[in-house]
Amino acid sequence: MFYNKSGDNVKKQKQILHIDVNNAFLSWTALDRLENGEKIDIREIEAVIGGDESKRSGIVLAKSMKAKRRGIYTGETLYQARLKCPNLQVFKGEYKSYKKHSNDLYQLLLQYTEKIERFSIDECFLDMTEYLGNKTLLEVAYEINKRVKEELKFTVNIGVAHNKLLAKMASDFTKPDRVHTLFENEIETKMWSLPVSELFMLGRKTLPKLNNYRIKTIGDLAKQDKEFMIKKFGKHGLLMWEYSNGIDNSEVHYKEEKPKGIGNSVTLPQDVSDKEKLEKILLTLAEQVSFRLRRYKMYANVVNVQLRTKDFKDFSHQKKLCIATSNTKDIYKLAKELLNEMYKKGTFIRLVGLRVDSLVDKDEVQLSFFSDEEEKKQEKLDEVVDKLKEKYGYNMITRAGKLHSEEIIKLKDV
DNA sequence: TCTGGGGTCCTAGGACCC
DNA sequence: TCTGGGGTCCTAGGACCC
Numbered sequence: 001m002f003y004n005k006s007g008d009n010v011k012k013q014k015q016i017l018h019i020d021v022n023n024a025f026l027s028w029t030a031l032d033r034l035e036n037g038e039k040i041d042i043r044e045i046e047a048v049i050g051g052d053e054s055k056r057s058g059i060v061l062a063k064s065m066k067a068k069r070r071g072i073y074t075g076e077t078l079y080q081a082r083l084k085c086p087n088l089q090v091f092k093g094e095y096k097s098y099k100k101h102s103n104d105l106y107q108l109l110l111q112y113t114e115k116i117e118r119f120s121i122d123e124c125f126l127d128m129t130e131y132l133g134n135k136t137l138l139e140v141a142y143e144i145n146k147r148v149k150e151e152l153k154f155t156v157n158i159g160v161a162h163n164k165l166l167a168k169m170a171s172d173f174t175k176p177d178r179v180h181t182l183f184e185n186e187i188e189t190k191m192w193s194l195p196v197s198e199l200f201m202l203g204r205k206t207l208p209k210l211n212n213y214r215i216k217t218i219g220d221l222a223k224q225d226k227e228f229m230i231k232k233f234g235k236h237g238l239l240m241w242e243y244s245n246g247i248d249n250s251e252v253h254y255k256e257e258k259p260k261g262i263g264n265s266v267t268l269p270q271d272v273s274d275k276e277k278l279e280k281i282l283l284t285l286a287e288q289v290s291f292r293l294r295r296y297k298m299y300a301n302v303v304n305v306q307l308r309t310k311d312f313k314d315f316s317h318q319k320k321l322c323i324a325t326s327n328t329k330d331i332y333k334l335a336k337e338l339l340n341e342m343y344k345k346g347t348f349i350r351l352v353g354l355r356v357d358s359l360v361d362k363d364e365v366q367l368s369f370f371s372d373e374e375e376k377k378q379e380k381l382d383e384v385v386d387k388l389k390e391k392y393g394y395n396m397i398t399r400a401g402k403l404h405s406e407e408i409i410k411l412k413d414v
Numbered sequence: 415t416c417t418g419g420g421g422t423c424c425t426a427g428g429a430c431c432c
Numbered sequence: 433t434c435t436g437g438g439g440t441c442c443t444a445g446g447a448c449c450c
């Protein structure tokens with residue numbers, strides 16, 4: 001606690017940085033290629049990282065600055081991107097490599113503060129409040145920006161502010177390789193003139209609703225009556241109103257958190273209307289999901305199955321398990337039930353998803369005295385299979401039952 | 415549209431209980 | 433009964449993020 005001139009308690013202002021890797025997947029792929037002796041730096045040409053069109057996942061995951069200047073944006077189809085840019089070069093990504101580069105960045109940032117929240121694979125929040133020493137927040141930002149460039153060979157944008165929201169908004173200003181401040185006295189000049197769609201947590205569904213109320217800029221939103229926003233948009237309305245006014249009291253969550261749910265889903269190479277096939281796919285997904293669950297040493301209480309039809313309609317059903325479990329067989333059994341109750345014969349399915357929710361730590365669960373022999377046997381089986389998977393790689397070990405679905409969906413490394 | 419996959423959080427309605 | 437009101441749990445769906 002600190003004191004102002006009148007002797008009142010005032011909370012010390014937080015000193016926050018938001019680090020955002022520029023065109024992360026593309027930059028990191030560029031580095032890997034250069035390392036392998038390739039001559040062309042794909043950051044310097046019209047290039048994107050894209051999904052696999054033959055697997056019906058042909059979308060843009062990241063783009064170079066040159067591709068961006070052609071109007072290509074993340075999430076659009078490769079087909080659309082090629083129309084805008086006929087010479088576009090498309091490259092595949094490698095998740096493992098991204099993880100490594102992300103860790104390299106994290107290790108460098110740890111030299112400045114331990115209070116780092118890994119917001120995604122390419123974004124971090126730093127709470128520098130207690131770690132500035134005799135430097136200013138801005139000086140640290142420039143130092144990090146320079147060191148990342150020199151030592152890690154990619155560039156970052158850094159937002160400098162007194163809360164996470166403003167730091168995040170700031171890092172999104174002009175790109176790449178820039179440091180931007182967004183302090184309270186700069187909100188009006190730097191943020192309020194932006195289109196309201198630029199505000200964090202304001203998505204494509206909310207934009208037209210706001211436009212209906214003649215709200216076009218973040219400033220327009222900030223000047224709305226708070227109660228009006230709550231009345232029209234509920235909690236989300238309050239959140240948007242606060243964000244537009246630069247209000248955010250959330251902390252930097254630097255302690256590693258356990259997941260609240262774990263899920264895997266797969267877009268099928270062809271639409272499927274055969275329930276037996278869907279069940280096989282569910283078994284494959286159940287193996288994947290429960291393997292990840294066991295790796296976290298957690299149990300699930302809820303199983304959720306998602307289906308997407310060929311015309312892109314999503315359905316999901318979920319159900320509580322009788323007892324929390326991480327058992328492949330138990331999770332698959334309930335998933336199959338859910339599929340059976342929701343699948344209408346003859347419907348063409350494009351995507352199948354399986355996720356587990358309401359996760360609890362394994363050692364916080366009361367072990368049942370009556371867990372029967374069959375259950376113990378299943379646990380042992382999972383344990384043995386998991387060990388083999390850890391040793392020889394996830395895809396080396398399969399169950400007989402799902403062999404057929406392996407022909408349909410090829411698993412990636414977990 | 416030739417439209418990914420992994421998450422978190424919120425809302426609304428129904429069941430059930432007091 | 434021509435039936436109140438509030439709390440909690442469960443489920444389905446949707447919005448948003450990277």
